[in-house]
Amino acid sequence: MRRYTSISAVIDILRRKELPLLDPQNWDDRNDRYYMALYKQEKKLGGLYGLCAARCSETYHHWRVFTGTSDGACVEIKRGAFEEALAKLEGVRFGEVQYLRLEQIERPKAIDVDRMPFVKREGFTAEEEYRVIAETGEDQKSALSIEFPHSMINCIYLNPWLPKTVAESIRETLRSLPGCAKLRVSRSQLIESSRWKRAGDEIVGKKAQEKLVLRARSVPTKSASKTSRSTS
Template sequence: MATRTLDKFVRRYTTLSSARDTLVHQRLVLLSPAKWDDTNDVEFMELYRAQAGAKSVLALCCAMASETYHHWRVFTQGMEGVCIEFEKAALEAAVRGHGVIAGPVDYLRVRDLEALTPHEARRLPFVKREGYSDEREWRIVATCAEEPRLTLPIAIDLGSITRLVLNPWMPPVLADNLRAIIRGLPGCGRLKIEASALTNSDRWKAAGKKIAGAA
């Protein structure tokens, strides 16, 4: 899929329980970045909070890249993994306001970062090291000025969801049951639900058999 097409969507890799919360309550929940694995990221979020004079900063991370093994293994929990795909423009419209900003992450080398000035401090939540560039991350970031917070729910329209992708390791019978359960939720009756074939593609295997003369 071309990058131009990919840029129309953002994908939220998360757990089944988090996805259910999104669908049932029609919201996304921004969380504190304090426990993120990348301590560079944690430090930059804290610097941004201090520079903005805020009590807390909260975030939610998505990806503009097509699915990869990395996304499923790093950002989800095995068979509990789900990917919610959003139409980016619709999601941006939903989260606008509430002290919320959203946009793509810039991937820099250390020397590029060192060339930035204090006038560019607003970029801190949207900067990562170049080694993460394949993620093509897109973030929603909020500052809370009045009181410290650990979570911030933001209402969304379920119409901004283009599809739900189930993880590659979910057995078909469980995937079928989950489809029925999700489509029984209010507003989800026509939601497109697919099972990822990343690690188990009949089409891929058939092509291999043809090459090997086993088709």
């Protein structure tokens, strides 16, 4: 399971060991916002919060839509451990999003009210979304955080548009945070894979180019020069 976000948000998550669930009214999909508002009203909730993640492996769509470019990052979460922890939290529900066509949602009693936070239009199917929602009796805030120890993280991926040198610097920065020394941090190779390129070389029979290495010429030392002159 993958949570796409920003590098700055990842730093905050690692430092606090918390994962923020946000106010759904700030989501981009207005249909989604409307259903969440209806659900909140129907359930007479004070606060409603949500977190969206992807069930699938990385895609160009997810990187572009959910992270932009140079500041993007992805937290790969260990789903089993994460769900085990979520199940112990009061007022928290989680699961995969169901995608429906207009004619499906228009049918009488198409879904139960409890399913409203977990449905979207069919046009969003490519997201393969997994969602966590939290319900509270207190007034709505901008965010609600849940405990998120580093042990629940499988790997942190940096966006594929980062230059390799910059990605390495960010990797070192993340691993310098308390408790993160052994954290797996990797730059995504989605748009530039050496294995993919090698496969193309094999297809056309292209031989791998030899690496050019500049080596300094060995210069005789003064003592060696004197020895050679005296010998002659």
